[in-house]
Amino acid sequence: MGQAFELKSHFQIESARFLPLLPEGHPCKSMHGHSFKIILTLRGPLDPKVGWVQDYHEINEVMRPLLSEIDHRVLNEVKGLENPTSELLAVWIYDRTKAKLPLLKSVTIMETPTTECTYPVN
Numbered sequence: 001m002g003q004a005f006e007l008k009s010h011f012q013i014e015s016a017r018f019l020p021l022l023p024e025g026h027p028c029k030s031m032h033g034h035s036f037k038i039i040l041t042l043r044g045p046l047d048p049k050v051g052w053v054q055d056y057h058e059i060n061e062v063m064r065p066l067l068s069e070i071d072h073r074v075l076n077e078v079k080g081l082e083n084p085t086s087e088l089l090a091v092w093i094y095d096r097t098k099a100k101l102p103l104l105k106s107v108t109i110m111e112t113p114t115t116e117c118t119y120p121v122n
């Protein structure tokens with residue numbers, strides 16, 4: 001019980017994007033859509049007063065305004081996501097949530113069911 005716990009909160013958005021820096025002919029250079037899965041990983045000790053690490057509801061509240069910026073949008077039109085790779089989307093979310101979620105360890109983006117990008121790792 002003295003060990004840390006790991007929590008994960010999953011979110012999903014439907015968004016369009018194109019990757020402008022890729023060479024002509026690359027399929028991701030054209031506008032296309034993804035059902036992005038976003039996973040926030042938090043690590044911390046148990047709060048003995050409540051018996052949990054953090055309220056999932058608080059995580060949802062931090063994510064709500066961000067999701068409204070990127071869900072059902074063209075990601076390239078969002079400030080800071082002009083080149084919306086999974087890597088840069090993970091950074092974009094991490095930078096906007098870390099101050100409000102001190103236990104946040106990383107943000108994972110799955111742009112397809114078979115790919116996963118996590119930031120940061122060490």
Ligand SMILES: [Zn+2]
Nearest residue numbers: 028032034111
């Ligand atoms: Zn894509």
